């Protein structure tokens with residue numbers, strides 16, 4: 001699984017998400033940025049910032 005923790009980008013935010021692939025993680029993070037942080041315009045460097053912070057999470061299986 002791929003994991004993104006919003007606190008790595010927005011200090012203090014405890015929201016996080018995980019998905020099977022980066023594209024799905026980015027999609028969810030963009031939604032969260034709009035809803036929770038008022039980022040109405042998602043710039044290209046924002047997507048790059050998100051991708052740079054996605055990390056592998058060991059699966060329990």
Ligand SMILES: [Zn+2]
Pocket residue numbers: 006007010013014015032036037
């Ligand atoms: Zn957040």
